């Protein structure tokens with residue numbers, strides 16, 4: 484028998500976590516993670532929304548029920564271990580629960596990323612019964628004032644109630660937090676609040692200059708000093724909550740992350756509501772279309788698509804002009 | 818013994834991968850380590866596992882025992898395996 488060399492973390496696997504499944508993805512027969520934006524419709528219209536979602540913002544050509552379940556079938560057949568449903572607000576999708584139940588019952592670990600406005604006790608019980616791995620809730624303020632400033636049309640108390648319902652139902656909770664100039668100083672309270680509502684994990688990192696944030700940056704942007712203090716507090720909180728709640732934060736900015744990804748594409752496919760597949764959420768490049776191609780075909784092309792010179796050129800151009808992220812939704816096929 | 822609740826195993830040409838979906842970390846496995854994980858999937862304990870691998874690889878038990886123990890210690894330390902849930 485050959486010596487067991489055992490378990491080796493793939494290069495870069497300590498790079499966290501907003502774009503997970505970091506790996507030398509070219510080695511793999513299928514993606515490890517599919518992040519599926521199931522609809523662009525949302526009940527909120529947040530200042531920093533990368534998808535520029537909102538009421539009435541569903542795409543005209545979102546996947547039909549038949550197409551949705553065909554994609555789910557392929558995810559299961561390809562043994563993709565991890566799937567997240569986001570949006571827009573995924574719970575507004577007409578087949579949301581059926582999709583969750585299908586994926587969970589086929590052995591995929593499912594995370595739901597929601598704004599928590601539809602987490603009734605019944606909804607939480609159904610998510611628990613389906614066996615979701617976690618529900619990730621966006622919470623961008625430790626009080627109604629700062630929350631409401633960021634999450635336009637949002638209701639802080641409703642979110643806290645939704646979190647309570649999740650906890651009562653026994654669904655693992657993850658909190659996702661976006662820092663800004665007006666809430667960064669509340670980070671200690673944010674972490675404490677997350678622990679109080681029973682969160683298992685807390686995720687944060689620099690708010691990205693993309694989507695709606697390009698238009699609202701003057702109001703959103705946290706200074707370097709604010710970020711320094713923000714991350715220092717998080718380091719302290721990580722120690723304080725060790726063994727009780729995991730705190731994940733990434734200090735890398737968007738540009739650094741994209742430069743890293745050029746050489747280390749994550750084993751992650753981003754699926755848009757209309758079935759187009761993006762290389763990475765923060766770039767406009769599309770490497771496939773699930774209405775016309777199989778998941779296997781798209782994965783086979785994924786590495787090559789990352790090598791398209793336009794991708795590197797775009798990232799390099801961002802170094803000079805960060806405003807190019809405003810073109811995020813003007814898709815370019817590679 | 819079995820894989821952790823949030824750990825998924827997938828076989829690959831080079832062996833396999835373990836994906837720990839809590840920390841969202843991915844680990845590669847060489848073919849031998851992948852064979853061990855496959856056996857673990859059947860819920861057997863370390864002794865049974867060693868016996869099966871000794872049969873399969875036609876190797877001395879003590880070598881296998883050492884290798885399996887080292888791998889399992891590593892997996893445990895990384896939180897990738899746990900004792901079987903009842």
Ligand code: SF4
Pocket residue numbers: 525526527528529531532533534535536537570571572598621
């Ligand atoms: S809740 Fe999420 S998807 Fe909806 S507008 Fe806000 S950030 Fe965008």
